[in-house]
Structures are given as structure tokens and as C-alpha cells.
Amino acid sequence: MGKIKLDRISMRFGDFYAVRDISLEINNGEYVTILGPSGCGKTTLIKVISGIWTPTEGKVYVDGVDVTDVPMEDRDVGYVFQNIALFPHLNLRDNVSYSPRVKDLGDQVMEERSTEYLELVNMLARAGMFPSELSGGEQQKVAIARALASGSKMLMLDEPLSALDARVRMELRYELRRIVKRLGITVLHVTHDQEEAMSVSDRIVLMRYGAIAETGSPLEIYRHPKSVFAANFIGETNLLECTVSDKSKMGKTKVRLRGGPEIRVSRTNFNIGDPVVISVRPEHVYPATDGLRAEVTDVVFMGTYWRVRTIAETRDHVEYNVSTSDEIPEVGDMVHLVFNKKATVVFARPEGGIEEEIRLE
Amino acid sequence: MSVLKRIDELSGNPKVRRSWFTLACAFFLIIIVIPSIFVVTKILTEWDLVNNILSDASTMDIIMGAVWNSFSIAFIVTVIDILVGLPMAWIMVRREFRGKNVLDTLMDLPLAFPTAVLGLSVVVFWAVPPEGITVPGLGLGITPYMLVVLLHIIFTYPYMVRSLSAILEQIEPNYETAAMTLGASRWTAVRTITLPLFRAGLATGFILCFARSLSETGGTNIALLLMGAITDDGGTFFTGPTFIAWMKTAFGGATSPEAMGAMILISVIMIVFALILLVVVRKVMMGFRIPIKKVWPDIGRKVSRGLLPKAKDVLAMAFLLFVVLIPSFYIFAFLTQPTGDIDFGGLLSATGTSFLVAGVAVAVDIVFGMPVAIYIARNKGNRLADVLDELVNVPLIIPTTALGFSLALFWGSFGFSDSVALMLVVLGHISFTYPLVVRNLVGAIEEVDPSYEEIAITLGAKPFQAFRKILFPIIKSSVLAGGILAFTRSLGETGATVAISDSVNTIPIYITNLVKAGMAGEYTMFAEAAMCSIVLIAICFVLMMVIRAMSQGGDRDA
CATH class of the missing domain: 1.10.3720.10 (MetI-like)
Incomplete structure (x- = not known):
């Protein structure tokens, strides 16, 4: 119940492909986020899975059964909308019991299910209220209860949190994961917020230009991104252009940054002379007595640490973190920076340049 | 400056x-x-005149008959408009297709036709026209009542589709999608979610169409004249407004105390009923709940798929074409007929008066x-x-x-x-x-x-x-x-x-007078009335296009 397989799905509008040739398998009970910049085809994908749209090419399988041509009302896939879309003329209980009602399951089932799922999202006490009387976060909780009350084992979440306040967003995020994990439901959660994706999902599917750019667990993608785009889109990172200058038989690699300085990086398969890009996250850059020379341009207080922004002698922008207990540099200071070589990821330099590679649209 | x-x-x-x-x-x-x-106060100051009419059984019969005709026709017309307007509103708002802009413009065209023109056109299309009209039509032997219903649908239909579309635009399409992902068929989703959210639009559309139908005089008058239901010295079928117009001309209007009393009475009745209706419709529409407690999933499914929804769309389009558009444009059939000399001087002066008044x-x-x-x-x-x-x-x-x-x-x-x-x-x-x-x-x-x-x-x-x-x-x-x-x-x-x-000669009145002359035996006047109508339609059409072009040009500047 709830194993989804997409086989070479394409969705075309006129000449424009919203998604192109996507194959993906999602396991029963897995929490998958589909992450990507706006316009990359994320929502198209879950609309195809839930039957709201029929793909122009490809097949959708649920538990091994081809459901591509099953209309959405028979798909049995819960769907939660970004703009919430609770029925404004029905109270919360009638909203949640809507699915049992239209399936004509009888008054008793309607009563039981609406009570069960309103309880699950802690909204039972307000069952008689109308959607307009609730805050955005409360409305979205009821919308989730409504989708779950259909009894579906699959839930599509279309940017469910992005219309909410920052604080509510954080709280609801964890509650969402708690609820669906308890019910053992398969979830596809579309978001453009990488932090949200990192904190809720079992697996992230990173999309771009209507195709899957990369998939992996949050930790994998954060630590070992396979592309410059992924490194930049998920978490924060410093990207520096350089050339491989030395490599041992064991794969130990050195690269030369623009303007001269040479640094050691992790093991790679590149050859000497290859143009590359290295990615190093701010938490893996440290001030030292020797190393890359950089001038501090900005110092920003972030709560638990200070973010120091610099421009290096290589003309690259490099950012790093300083603990609040340490000495804080001032704007204009010259500092020396070293990188944690194990945490440095090396990519082939993209042909269109870094700017083109990390562009969002 | x-x-x-x-x-x-x-x-x-x-x-x-x-x-x-x-x-x-x-x-x-x-x-x-x-x-x-103001006429309502006359019922007090001229009570004697009104009282005379109240005690005159035969006149009272005509008056009450006319009032009944007006209100029942308006009601039937509005209900038909709602039934055929709903699917049309869906087509206009929720569908994208080639030629939608053309359809959009076509739908408004009957509004640009003076109703007097429509009256002539509709009679020629549906009914047996009087002697002297040479354009062949369907020649159905329909009653004046049915003919007036058909006529009123034409110019109320655009109002209904417009008001319903305006509300449908405001209703989040995701409601319907959400209902369907929850297992509702489209029919059930529309019935339980979208329609209940529609009430305000229905009320507005209802009032607009009802009032328009209740008010209409020119087209109805011409249609009834052509059907022989109203003549200079009597009539077998009146609506409220045509009765007032007939009284005014046949009895020399205000100068005759008998006409005065009847006109005051019927005006007051129409005004009071109309105002009561305005209040009642609001209340009823706002209090009306479409029953949504019970659903029939199988029936819902059957009517949501396959041929039925397509048949509904085809019917909606067919209605627009055969009941609204073709009968309106049928006046152009006169272009195939030989015409006598048109009195352009008279037409021009009437057009001038009309434009002055309207402007x-x-x-x-x-x-x-x-x-x-x-x-x-x-x-x-x-x-x-x-x-x-x-x-x-x-x-x-x-x-x-x-x-x-x-x-x-x-x-x-x-x-x-x-x-x-x-x-x-x-x-x-x-x-x-x-x-x-x-x-x-x-x-x-x-x-x-x-x-x-x-x-x-x-x-x-x-x-x-x-x-x-x-x-x-x-x-x-x-x-x-x-x-x-x-x-x-x-x-x-x-x-x-x-x-x-009686003395201001606007263009619908000019056309009505031509038709009356035709009924009196000057048969060439029918063709002239039709030609004047066509000229008038052309003027209105050009005017609408010019204004539309101007407004679009203006938008680009802004």
C-alpha cells in the first residue's frame, strides 16, 4: 500500500515541457521531498501522481498497478494545497468528513473518521468552527486532516507551509512528520525551501529544468553533493574556481586557486591541469595564522555564531563562521583562511561557468 | 490646465x-x-381615478393579466437563463479553447442590438409574420406568450452569463480539485462545493435578468404588434410595460382620466411588486441551501463521465447559437430582399436624437x-x-x-x-x-x-x-x-x-412607427424598418469596436 513508481513521465504544455522523462520510485511509508527552484516542475510531478493532470507520456504505477488513466476521484491520493483550499461554507468537521461523505460511507464512519483525524491534528475542540475563524497554520492542519480522512495511504503536499508565518512553519513541519510517520503514509512533499526539505525528509529529490538533478538522503546531499548546483542550492557554500595542480597515485589532490595559492583537497579522480570548482561550506573554513589571504567586508550576528564575509586575494567571496566566544574580526581586517580538506568537494568546472550553473531559473 | x-x-x-x-x-x-x-404618491392624490378602475372589472382583468404575464414571463426567462447560463459560465471561465475571444464578443452582441430590432427579428425567425413580410422564417404557430419568452431570453442571457462568470472567476478552482482528490466526482464536487459558493452571483444574475425582462417594452411591443396581439384599438395580450405604452398612445395618455387611472394603478403595482421582489430574492437566495448532506456516488460518477458532460456543453452551445444568436441576426435576412427607398433623413434625425440622449x-x-x-x-x-x-x-x-x-x-x-x-x-x-x-x-x-x-x-x-x-x-x-x-x-x-x-423621436420609436405603418398596410415599411435596424446595428457595432480599441490603446499607455 503506497509504493509509487514513475516510469519516464513527461508533461508537455504546447511546446513547453514542465517535466521531461522522469523515472522515480518511492517506497511504502517513505517521506520524500521534491525540492527545486520555482518553475522546475515539482508541482507538476505530484499533480500527475494524484491524477489532477494526465501525463502526456509515461506511466504512473501504485503498488505495481498502472493508474495513469484512473481519474483523480478514484486515485485515492490525498492532496494538500499551498493555498489550503478548505471549503469555506463547511465547518471543520464537515470539511474533514467530506471524503467519507462523497464516498457514501455512512454517518458513523463520517463521525469516527472526522473525530479521529481532527484529534490527530489537535483541532477536535474546534470542530464546529468555520475555516475563516482559524489562523493559517490551524487551517493547514485541518486541510491535512481532511486529506488523511480519505483513508489514503499516499499524501501529496504542495508547498503546504509556504503561505504560513516563519514560526508556525517550523512547528508544523515537525508535527507533519510526526503524524504521517505514525500512520505509515507515503508522502511527497513539494517545497522550494531547502531547510524545510532537510529537516523533514527521508530522501530529497532535487529538481531543475523539469528533470531530476539529484536524489539522496539529506545528509548525503549536504555532505556529498554530486553537482555544483546541488552544493549551492542545499545549504550554504563557498564556490571557488581553480585548476588541479598536483595529484598522487592514491588520489590525493592539490588545486591551484586563481592568482596562485595552492591548497590540498579531498581525494579525487581528476587529472593534473583539469579545470575544477571546489565547494567548501562556511563551517569548514577557519581563520589561521597562514593560508588564503582575505579582507573582511562584513560581519553579521546570526545568534549562535557570527558570519564573516570576506573577499579573498583570488577575488573569490569566501564566508566563514566564528563562534560567539571567539575574537570577532572587524571590517577591513586582513585574515588568513584554511579549509577542512576532507569536507571540500571538487567538481569539474561547468562549461557555462559557475554563475550559469547555479542560476535558479 | x-x-x-x-x-x-x-x-x-x-x-x-x-x-x-x-x-x-x-x-x-x-x-x-x-x-x-413619485407615481406611488398619486395613488393617494388621484384616488378617485384609481378607484374608478378598481371597480371596472374588464379593465382590471386586462391589468391583472398584464401584470401576471410580465412577472411570470420574467420568472420563466430567468430560470431558463440560470439553467443554460451555468454550463456556459463554466465554459467561459474554466476552459481554454481556440475562438474563446470570438465567443466572448458574440455573447455580448445582443446587448448592442436595440430590443425593438430584436423584436422584429425574433418574430420573423420563429413565428408566422404578418402579411407583407417576405422573408421566410420557421413559421411556427407559437403563442404570443412563448414568443415573448423567446425574445426576452435573448437580451437577458448575456447578463446572466456575465454575472455567473464574474462569480465563478472569484471561486478558487482548487476547491473543486480538492473535492475530487477526496473522491468526489465532478458532478458531486460542483453540486456540494462550487454551487453553494455561488449564491451571491445567482442573486445578482437573477435580479438583473428579472428586472430587465420586467422592464422591456420596445421589443415586446413590436413582437406583439406583428403577432397582431396588440392593435391600435385593443389587444388580446399585454405585458405591464406594453399596456402602459398602449394606454399612453391609444388613449392620448394623461389627458384621459380613464387612462390616467389605469396607468397609475398598473405602474404602482409593478413598482411595488418589483421592490418587494428585490428584497425577497435577496433573502431567499441568501437563505437558500443546496442540499449537500446526501450524495449518490454512482449516479455522480455516471453523469460526470462519458457522453453526458459533453452533451451538456454541446447543448449549452446549441442554445446560444439557435435561441440567442441566430434569431437576433435573422434581421440580416432582409438584405436578400429588394427594398424600397429608405428615408435617410428621418433615420438620421432619429439616430441623432438617440445618440444625444444616450451621450x-x-x-x-x-x-x-x-x-x-x-x-x-x-x-x-x-x-x-x-x-x-x-x-x-x-x-x-x-x-x-x-x-x-x-x-x-x-x-x-x-x-x-x-x-x-x-x-x-x-x-x-x-x-x-x-x-x-x-x-x-x-x-x-x-x-x-x-x-x-x-x-x-x-x-x-x-x-x-x-x-x-x-x-x-x-x-x-x-x-x-x-x-x-x-x-x-x-x-x-x-x-x-x-x-x-410622444414627441421625442428616438431610433427605437422610429422603427416601431415604421412597423406600425407596415401593419397598417404600407408593406414596404417592414423592409425599411429592417434596413434601418441593420444600419443601427452597424453603427452600434462600429462604436463598440472603436471604444474597445481605444480602451486597449489606453491600457498600453498606462
């Missing part, structure tokens, strides 16, 4: 603003509302309606604004013939009479077009965030500057839309004009 500057300066003074608003309200009350319902009325509507519209839109919930909001609807719902009659009595009691007939006609046309303009303005202004003007004023603009540089450019297209609506409505109006004066 200096005049504008002076107004800019003056508008900085709150006293000036308040007096301008007071003036606009006074204009609305004294020129529009009070004259429209002045619309200009006055916009100038004096704007402050009232701004006040209503910006002060929702305020008592005065709500009262004004309701009052604006009054001239809309009152049958225009009764309104015109009432207006003539009101100004007549001040000694104004036929010597200033043209001015009185203009005042009459202002009354029934004012609500159309103000409604459009209120709708548009409500959409505009007031902070735009507030920002302009914090940047140093005077209130009038903020209005003409910020608010007006934003709502310009709505002003134009309301203006066109009012203009074409005025151009096509017969009832109010006839009821106010």
Missing part, C-alpha cells in the same frame, strides 16, 4: 469635498430616486455617479453607504415604462411638460442607466487598494489630483465598460421614452 489646477487646489479643502459629495447625493435622490417612485445621460451618470460610487466602495459597513448601495438598485428594478411615467408626472407637477420633452427624456434615461454605471464603478473601485491614493497624497498630491492621476487611470476600463453598457441600454430603450413624451 488651469481649470484642473484650480479644482486640484479646491479639492484640498474638506468643505468643498463634502459639498461636492452632498451635491452628488442630492442629485441622486432628487433627480433619480424620487421621480422614479448626455452617460456623461451625467459618470460625473455625478463617481462620488457616490467612491463613497459606497470606500465605506463598506457605514450606514449611509449601505443605504445608498441599496437605493442605487431601485431604478434598476423598476420597469422603465413605469419609471418614465412616474418621472413625467413628477416634472409635470412642476409645470414642465412637452416644451422641454427632450430634457425630460434625458432625465429618464439618466435614471435607468445610472445604476449600471455606478454598479460597475463600485465594483472596480473596491478592487483598488486605497493605499495607492493615500501614498499619492502623502507625496503631496491634492485629493482630486490623486483621483485623476491614480484612481481614474486604474479604473478607466471599468468606467468605459459601464459607459458602453449604459449607452447601448439607452440607445435601445423604448418604454421610458414613450412614457415620458
Whole structure:
């Protein structure tokens, strides 16, 4: 119940492909986020899975059964909308019991299910209220209860949190994961917020230009991104252009940054002379007595640490973190920076340049 | 420029603003509302005349019959409009297809046809036309009642589709999608979710169509003349407005006490019923709940798939084509017939009069309606604004013939009479077009965030500057839309004009007189009436296109 397989799905509008040739398998009970910049085809994908749209090419399988041509009302896939879309003329209980009602399951089932799922999202006490009387976060909780009350084992979440306040967003995020994990439901959660994706999902599917750019667990993608785009889109990172200058038989690699300085990086398969890009996250850059020379341009207080922004002698922008207990540099200071070589990821330099590679649209 | 500057300066003074608003309200009350319902007071002052009619059984039969015809026809027409308008609204709002723009324009075209023209066209298309009309039609032996229903559907249908579409645009399409992902078939989703959210649109559409049908005089009159149901010395079938018009011409109107009593009585009955209806429809529509507790999933599924939904769309389109469009355009069949000489002088002078009346009325509507519209839109919930909001609807719902009659009595009691007939006609046309303009303005202004003007004023603009540089450019297209609506409505109006004066010869009256001459045996007059109609349609069409092009050009500049 709830194993989804997409086989070479394409969705075309006129000449424009919203998604192109996507194959993906999602396991029963897995929490998958589909992450990507706006316009990359994320929502198209879950609309195809839930039957709201029929793909122009490809097949959708649920538990091994081809459901591509099953209309959405028979798909049995819960769907939660970004703009919430609770029925404004029905109270919360009638909203949640809507699915049992239209399936004509009888008054008793309607009563039981609406009570069960309103309880699950802690909204039972307000069952008689109308959607307009609730805050955005409360409305979205009821919308989730409504989708779950259909009894579906699959839930599509279309940017469910992005219309909410920052604080509510954080709280609801964890509650969402708690609820669906308890019910053992398969979830596809579309978001453009990488932090949200990192904190809720079992697996992230990173999309771009209507195709899957990369998939992996949050930790994998954060630590070992396979592309410059992924490194930049998920978490924060410093990207520096350089050339491989030395490599041992064991794969130990050195690269030369623009303007001269040479640094050691992790093991790679590149050859000497290859143009590359290295990615190093701010938490893996440290001030030292020797190393890359950089001038501090900005110092920003972030709560638990200070973010120091610099421009290096290589003309690259490099950012790093300083603990609040340490000495804080001032704007204009010259500092020396070293990188944690194990945490440095090396990519082939993209042909269109870094700017083109990390562009969002 | 200096005049504008002076107004800019003056508008900085709150006293000036308040007096301008007071003036606009006074204009609305004294020129529009009070004259429209003045006839009601006559039932007291002229009680003897009315009493004579009440005791005259045969006249009472005619009056009550006419009132019944008017209200029952309006009701049937409105219900049909709702039934065929709903699928059409869905097609117009939720579907994308090639030729949608063409369909959009076609739908409004009947509004550009003066109803008198439609009356002629519809009779020739459906019924057995009188001797002398050579264009072949379907020649069905239908009753005057059915014919009037068919005629009224044509010019009420666009109003219904427009009001329903406007509401459907506002309803989040995700509601329906959400319902369907929860297992509802489309039919169930529409019935339990979208339709219950529709009530306001249904109420507006209902009132607009009902009032329009109740009011219509010119087209109905021509249709009934051609069917032989009304003749100069009697009639077998009247609607309320055509009865008033007939009384006015057949009995020499106000000069005959008998006609006076009957006209007062039927006007008052129509006005009072119409106003009661306005209130009742609101209440009923707002309280009405579509039953959603019980669903039938299997039936819902069956009617949501396969041929049925397609058949529904095809039927909706077929209705538009065969009941609305083809009968309206059938007048063009006269182009195939040989015509006699057309009296272009007479046509031109009538056209001139019509354009003058319509132009002045619309200009006055916009100038004096704007402050009232701004006040209503910006002060929702305020008592005065709500009262004004309701009052604006009054001239809309009152049958225009009764309104015109009432207006003539009101100004007549001040000694104004036929010597200033043209001015009185203009005042009459202002009354029934004012609500159309103000409604459009209120709708548009409500959409505009007031902070735009507030920002302009914090940047140093005077209130009038903020209005003409910020608010007006934003709502310009709505002003134009309301203006066109009012203009074409005025151009096509017969009832109010006839009821106010016999001497003002606007174009629908000119055409009616040609048809009457045709009925009297001068058969070439039918063809001439048709040719005049075609010329008039062409003028209206060109006018609409020019204004549309101008407004689009204006949008690009803005």
C-alpha cells in the first residue's frame, strides 16, 4: 500500500515541457521531498501522481498497478494545497468528513473518521468552527486532516507551509512528520525551501529544468553533493574556481586557486591541469595564522555564531563562521583562511561557468 | 490646465469635498430616486381615478393579466437563463479553447442590438409574420406568450452569463480539485462545493435578468404588434410595460382620466411588486441551501463521465447559437430582399436624437455617479453607504415604462411638460442607466487598494489630483465598460421614452412607427424598418469596436 513508481513521465504544455522523462520510485511509508527552484516542475510531478493532470507520456504505477488513466476521484491520493483550499461554507468537521461523505460511507464512519483525524491534528475542540475563524497554520492542519480522512495511504503536499508565518512553519513541519510517520503514509512533499526539505525528509529529490538533478538522503546531499548546483542550492557554500595542480597515485589532490595559492583537497579522480570548482561550506573554513589571504567586508550576528564575509586575494567571496566566544574580526581586517580538506568537494568546472550553473531559473 | 489646477487646489479643502459629495447625493435622490417612485404618491392624490378602475372589472382583468404575464414571463426567462447560463459560465471561465475571444464578443452582441430590432427579428425567425413580410422564417404557430419568452431570453442571457462568470472567476478552482482528490466526482464536487459558493452571483444574475425582462417594452411591443396581439384599438395580450405604452398612445395618455387611472394603478403595482421582489430574492437566495448532506456516488460518477458532460456543453452551445444568436441576426435576412427607398433623413434625425440622449445621460451618470460610487466602495459597513448601495438598485428594478411615467408626472407637477420633452427624456434615461454605471464603478473601485491614493497624497498630491492621476487611470476600463453598457441600454430603450413624451423621436420609436405603418398596410415599411435596424446595428457595432480599441490603446499607455 503506497509504493509509487514513475516510469519516464513527461508533461508537455504546447511546446513547453514542465517535466521531461522522469523515472522515480518511492517506497511504502517513505517521506520524500521534491525540492527545486520555482518553475522546475515539482508541482507538476505530484499533480500527475494524484491524477489532477494526465501525463502526456509515461506511466504512473501504485503498488505495481498502472493508474495513469484512473481519474483523480478514484486515485485515492490525498492532496494538500499551498493555498489550503478548505471549503469555506463547511465547518471543520464537515470539511474533514467530506471524503467519507462523497464516498457514501455512512454517518458513523463520517463521525469516527472526522473525530479521529481532527484529534490527530489537535483541532477536535474546534470542530464546529468555520475555516475563516482559524489562523493559517490551524487551517493547514485541518486541510491535512481532511486529506488523511480519505483513508489514503499516499499524501501529496504542495508547498503546504509556504503561505504560513516563519514560526508556525517550523512547528508544523515537525508535527507533519510526526503524524504521517505514525500512520505509515507515503508522502511527497513539494517545497522550494531547502531547510524545510532537510529537516523533514527521508530522501530529497532535487529538481531543475523539469528533470531530476539529484536524489539522496539529506545528509548525503549536504555532505556529498554530486553537482555544483546541488552544493549551492542545499545549504550554504563557498564556490571557488581553480585548476588541479598536483595529484598522487592514491588520489590525493592539490588545486591551484586563481592568482596562485595552492591548497590540498579531498581525494579525487581528476587529472593534473583539469579545470575544477571546489565547494567548501562556511563551517569548514577557519581563520589561521597562514593560508588564503582575505579582507573582511562584513560581519553579521546570526545568534549562535557570527558570519564573516570576506573577499579573498583570488577575488573569490569566501564566508566563514566564528563562534560567539571567539575574537570577532572587524571590517577591513586582513585574515588568513584554511579549509577542512576532507569536507571540500571538487567538481569539474561547468562549461557555462559557475554563475550559469547555479542560476535558479 | 488651469481649470484642473484650480479644482486640484479646491479639492484640498474638506468643505468643498463634502459639498461636492452632498451635491452628488442630492442629485441622486432628487433627480433619480424620487421621480422614479413619485407615481406611488398619486395613488393617494388621484384616488378617485384609481378607484374608478378598481371597480371596472374588464379593465382590471386586462391589468391583472398584464401584470401576471410580465412577472411570470420574467420568472420563466430567468430560470431558463440560470439553467443554460451555468454550463456556459463554466465554459467561459474554466476552459481554454481556440475562438474563446470570438465567443466572448458574440455573447455580448445582443446587448448592442436595440430590443425593438430584436423584436422584429425574433418574430420573423420563429413565428408566422404578418402579411407583407417576405422573408421566410420557421413559421411556427407559437403563442404570443412563448414568443415573448423567446425574445426576452435573448437580451437577458448575456447578463446572466456575465454575472455567473464574474462569480465563478472569484471561486478558487482548487476547491473543486480538492473535492475530487477526496473522491468526489465532478458532478458531486460542483453540486456540494462550487454551487453553494455561488449564491451571491445567482442573486445578482437573477435580479438583473428579472428586472430587465420586467422592464422591456420596445421589443415586446413590436413582437406583439406583428403577432397582431396588440392593435391600435385593443389587444388580446399585454405585458405591464406594453399596456402602459398602449394606454399612453391609444388613449392620448394623461389627458384621459380613464387612462390616467389605469396607468397609475398598473405602474404602482409593478413598482411595488418589483421592490418587494428585490428584497425577497435577496433573502431567499441568501437563505437558500443546496442540499449537500446526501450524495449518490454512482449516479455522480455516471453523469460526470462519458457522453453526458459533453452533451451538456454541446447543448449549452446549441442554445446560444439557435435561441440567442441566430434569431437576433435573422434581421440580416432582409438584405436578400429588394427594398424600397429608405428615408435617410428621418433615420438620421432619429439616430441623432438617440445618440444625444444616450451621450448626455452617460456623461451625467459618470460625473455625478463617481462620488457616490467612491463613497459606497470606500465605506463598506457605514450606514449611509449601505443605504445608498441599496437605493442605487431601485431604478434598476423598476420597469422603465413605469419609471418614465412616474418621472413625467413628477416634472409635470412642476409645470414642465412637452416644451422641454427632450430634457425630460434625458432625465429618464439618466435614471435607468445610472445604476449600471455606478454598479460597475463600485465594483472596480473596491478592487483598488486605497493605499495607492493615500501614498499619492502623502507625496503631496491634492485629493482630486490623486483621483485623476491614480484612481481614474486604474479604473478607466471599468468606467468605459459601464459607459458602453449604459449607452447601448439607452440607445435601445423604448418604454421610458414613450412614457415620458410622444414627441421625442428616438431610433427605437422610429422603427416601431415604421412597423406600425407596415401593419397598417404600407408593406414596404417592414423592409425599411429592417434596413434601418441593420444600419443601427452597424453603427452600434462600429462604436463598440472603436471604444474597445481605444480602451486597449489606453491600457498600453498606462
